[in-house]
Amino acid sequence: MKxxxxxxxxxxxxxxxxxxxxxxxxxxxxxxxMSFTNWDLFQSPSFxxxxxxxxxxxxxxxxxxxxxxxxxxxxxxxxxGMAISLCIxxxxxxxxxxxxxxxxxxxxxxxxxxxASSLLFVHLLAPSxxxxxxALALLGIQGPAWLLDPNWVKPALILMSLWGVGGGVVxxxxxxxxxxxxxxxxxxxxxxxxxxxxxxxxxxMLTPVIFFNLVTGIIGALQTFAQVFIVTSGGPDNASQMxxxxxxxxxxxxxxMGYASAIAWVLFIMIMVLTLLIFRSSALxxxxxxxxxxx
Amino acid sequence: xxxxxxxIFLLILAMVLGLTACSKGGSSASGPDGKVNLTMTIWGSxxxxxxxxxxxxxxxxxxxxxxxxxNLVAGDYDQKVQTMIAGGTALDIMMIAENYQAYASKKxxxxxxxxxxxxxxxxxxxxxxxxxxxxxxxxxxxxxxxxAGAMILFYNKDLFDKAGVKYPSKDWTQQDLMxxxxxxxxxxxxxxxxxxxxxxxxxxxxxxxxxxxGGSLFDQEGxxxxxxxxxxxxxxxxxxxxxxxxxxxxxTEIADMGNIGADPLFxxxxxxxxxxxxxxxxxxxxxxxxxxxxxxxxxxxxxxxxGFTITNASEHKEEAFKVIEALTTLNGQMPLIKxxxxxxxxxxxxxxxxxxxxxxxxxxxxxxAFSESKIYAEPFNPKWNEMMKLINDKLSVYFNNxxxxxxxxxxxxxxxxKLYP
Numbered sequence: 001m002k003x004x005x006x007x008x009x010x011x012x013x014x015x016x017x018x019x020x021x022x023x024x025x026x027x028x029x030x031x032x033x034m035s036f037t038n039w040d041l042f043q044s045p046s047f048x049x050x051x052x053x054x055x056x057x058x059x060x061x062x063x064x065x066x067x068x069x070x071x072x073x074x075x076x077x078x079x080x081g082m083a084i085s086l087c088i089x090x091x092x093x094x095x096x097x098x099x100x101x102x103x104x105x106x107x108x109x110x111x112x113x114x115x116a117s118s119l120l121f122v123h124l125l126a127p128s129x130x131x132x133x134x135a136l137a138l139l140g141i142q143g144p145a146w147l148l149d150p151n152w153v154k155p156a157l158i159l160m161s162l163w164g165v166g167g168g169v170v171x172x173x174x175x176x177x178x179x180x181x182x183x184x185x186x187x188x189x190x191x192x193x194x195x196x197x198x199x200x201x202x203x204x205m206l207t208p209v210i211f212f213n214l215v216t217g218i219i220g221a222l223q224t225f226a227q228v229f230i231v232t233s234g235g236p237d238n239a240s241q242m243x244x245x246x247x248x249x250x251x252x253x254x255x256x257m258g259y260a261s262a263i264a265w266v267l268f269i270m271i272m273v274l275t276l277l278i279f280r281s282s283a284l285x286x287x288x289x290x291x292x293x294x295x
Numbered sequence: 296x297x298x299x300x301x302x303i304f305l306l307i308l309a310m311v312l313g314l315t316a317c318s319k320g321g322s323s324a325s326g327p328d329g330k331v332n333l334t335m336t337i338w339g340s341x342x343x344x345x346x347x348x349x350x351x352x353x354x355x356x357x358x359x360x361x362x363x364x365x366n367l368v369a370g371d372y373d374q375k376v377q378t379m380i381a382g383g384t385a386l387d388i389m390m391i392a393e394n395y396q397a398y399a400s401k402k403x404x405x406x407x408x409x410x411x412x413x414x415x416x417x418x419x420x421x422x423x424x425x426x427x428x429x430x431x432x433x434x435x436x437x438x439x440x441x442x443a444g445a446m447i448l449f450y451n452k453d454l455f456d457k458a459g460v461k462y463p464s465k466d467w468t469q470q471d472l473m474x475x476x477x478x479x480x481x482x483x484x485x486x487x488x489x490x491x492x493x494x495x496x497x498x499x500x501x502x503x504x505x506x507x508x509g510g511s512l513f514d515q516e517g518x519x520x521x522x523x524x525x526x527x528x529x530x531x532x533x534x535x536x537x538x539x540x541x542x543x544x545x546x547t548e549i550a551d552m553g554n555i556g557a558d559p560l561f562x563x564x565x566x567x568x569x570x571x572x573x574x575x576x577x578x579x580x581x582x583x584x585x586x587x588x589x590x591x592x593x594x595x596x597x598x599x600x601x602g603f604t605i606t607n608a609s610e611h612k613e614e615a616f617k618v619i620e621a622l623t624t625l626n627g628q629m630p631l632i633k634x635x636x637x638x639x640x641x642x643x644x645x646x647x648x649x650x651x652x653x654x655x656x657x658x659x660x661x662x663x664a665f666s667e668s669k670i671y672a673e674p675f676n677p678k679w680n681e682m683m684k685l686i687n688d689k690l691s692v693y694f695n696n697x698x699x700x701x702x703x704x705x706x707x708x709x710x711x712x713k714l715y716p
Contacts (some may be wrong), residue, residue, distance in 0.1 A: 041377050041380075041401075042377070042381065042398075042402070126550050126552075126553065127547045127550050127551055128547070128551050129551040130551075145547050148547060148550060150692075234688075235688065236691050236697075237688045237689060237691065237692045238688055252374045253684070254678070255377075255401070
């Protein structure tokens with residue numbers, strides 16, 4: 001009986017397995033090999049050993065600039081986005097009339113495709129006629145020429161990333177709804193203030209969701225592509241160039257598929273190491289409610 | 296359990312291999328009745344596809360045994376065609392533009408010289424020399440140019456009349472352009488409401504100035520020459536237009552208008568002159584209430600072109616050549632000319648009545664501007680895309696007046712020396 005189940009399991013999972021082996025695993029393995037060659041997409045590749053990696057790591061300032069930009073972006077946009085989404089989720093969890101409307105309002109932006117929101121931000125961030133700088137002007141601040149200024153183009157992209165916090169808000173909100181009411185009641189009886197119960201009940205109970213948001217946020221931020229490609233094309237003078245658009249350029253515009261594969265693997269290792277570190281650290285700060293149910 | 300697992304994995308492997316093997320199967324083959332099937336890729340709109348189909352139908356009258364299947368590639372043409380080639384999809388004829396050299400250097404398209412000779416095609420009768428040269432690489436002809444419109448000067452007649460400036464002519468110089476642009480710039484309360492000219496930062500705009508100054512991007516030996524007087528003067532001229540004389544919008548002003556291009560600004564009457572390609576004729580024909588015409592550029596300029604090439608993988612190169620030869624005769628180009636879609640590359644096309652007397656927006660314009668244009672030998676090379684990125688990265692800062700000319704040209708020169716050792 002058990003054996004039979006096993007067979008059916010593999011039969012039912014085979015469509016996915018075939019797709020994974022043929023469309024994902026195959027190309028991944030292929031790209032390892034390609035990263036050791038000078039493949040130009042057309043002519044048959046010749047093996048050049050570690051040359052691509054050597055050039056990449058020691059003789060390509062643009063690569064390091066794009067790595068620096070990517071990490072700068074991730075380092076600021078992720079914590080900022082998480083703090084803001086936690087804040088929003090906290091207030092959307094209140095029992096106020098018409099709260100559903102506000103929940104929809106905050107989630108709506110994350111449904112808008114990146115391409116559309118990117119084009120929207122080109123207008124919002126215009127130097128003197130954009131709404132953002134007009135609002136700053138009301139406060140007496142002269143806003144920068146965001147997308148044209150090497151110092152402000154990354155903050156502009158970070159600002160854009162906050163547009164999509166709604167996705168994280170929904171998960172946090174669901175997490176908040178799942179926190180048993182008894183905990184708050186017990187805390188209230190013990191005389192806890194609302195800030196105390198936030199930091200001692202809400203936040204610890206939400207850490208699994210925050211952990212999830214952190215991991216997916218890091219992976220997403222390090223793979224940023226569309227915003228850069230559409231809004232800035234990496235400019236001005238590569239001040240907003242990031243790793244994945246740089247990889248794309250090398251592969252499909254400069255015909256350096258081997259080199260691009262090497263970039264992909266270096267990026268993969270970076271993401272892998274970071275994710276592992278966060279997983280390791282999770283024991284210290286992620287709180288799981290074990291095995292108990294409310295009933 | 297163990298065995299069934301193995302069997303299933305083997306099955307999966309077999310299916311994956313089967314799938315990849317299937318994709319290798321070619322579609323370009325001889326039919327049973329001696330007919331030959333070819334595949335041709337183009338980019339463009341559905342409307343353009345119709346025009347190419349009409350042209351292929353005309354060719355078919357001459358070669359009834361050659362079938363050409365037209366494949367309109369939507370989206371990123373180069374990326375998709377590359378994938379098709381790398382994936383072994385059969386392709387015989389490809390429409391290619393300025394990056395044909397990348398394909399030629401990677402041996403994906405073939406030199407046509409031998410077939411041109413054996414088929415007795417008189418190239419210098421068909422094309423002007425500068426247009427013929429547009430598709431040469433390493434001294435060999437890699438494509439039959441099909442569409443090749445020089446960049447032309449569009450001007451707003453009403454704005455010229457109002458400012459009392461003489462209409463542009465091909466005898467103009469850069470200085471004439473500057474003078475006219477200054478007279479055509481209108482300020483109100485310190486704000487510019489009408490610009491004389493839109494220099495922009497697009498490569499055809501600054502590169503033509505370099506060649507007009509007698510410069511180039513490479514010397515005879517192929518060494519980069521970016522840090523030279525003609526280049527410096529051209530770039531300085533561009534920035535003077537915008538920042539010294541204020542006759543063109545600055546990058547900030549352009550961003551404030553929502554990154555608007557020259558074409559819509561010209562159509563709105565906010566700029567008096569712009570330089571761009573044939574396509575803008577079609578757009579302007581649909582705009583009401585604007586009185587415009589075109590003139591040749593004041594010196595050598597670029598051409599926006601594409602042509603037909605034959606892939607190295609094609610099994611029917613002879614037949615493919617017959618098709619592209621026939622497509623680039625006056626007869627084969629006629630549907631393109633009649634549709635007013637682009638400037639034909641051939642001498643016959645450019646001087647045909649259908650092209651010269653076509654009406655756009657209900658009136659005739661100076662279509663002779665195209666055949667009167669002089670086109671310089673554009674510095675296309677297999678690393679064109681990489682070179683353009685290198686240059687544009689630095690120029691975008693310079694054209695925003697945020698870097699010195701010295702730094703800009705020395706940085707680009709050293710970058711190019713690294714790219715072309």
